[in-house]
Amino acid sequence: MINFEEELKKFKPSLEVEQAEDAIYRNDLKDMTDIMMEIMSKSQGNRKKEN
Numbered sequence: 001m002i003n004f005e006e007e008l009k010k011f012k013p014s015l016e017v018e019q020a021e022d023a024i025y026r027n028d029l030k031d032m033t034d035i036m037m038e039i040m041s042k043s044q045g046n047r048k049k050e051n
Contacts (some may be wrong), residue, residue: 030038
């Protein structure tokens with residue numbers, strides 16, 4: 001039978017999860033809003049060049 005108290009004492013969080021979390025927080029990742037703003041900005045720039 002499993003002794004849950006014993007198993008909880010042995011538990012250590014996965015380093016992979018912690019490393020991924022750190023990498024995500026360190027990087028300035030673009031979200032959908034940033035991408036749409038960039039597209040709109042480029043589109044407006046192209047329109048100004050045409051006029």
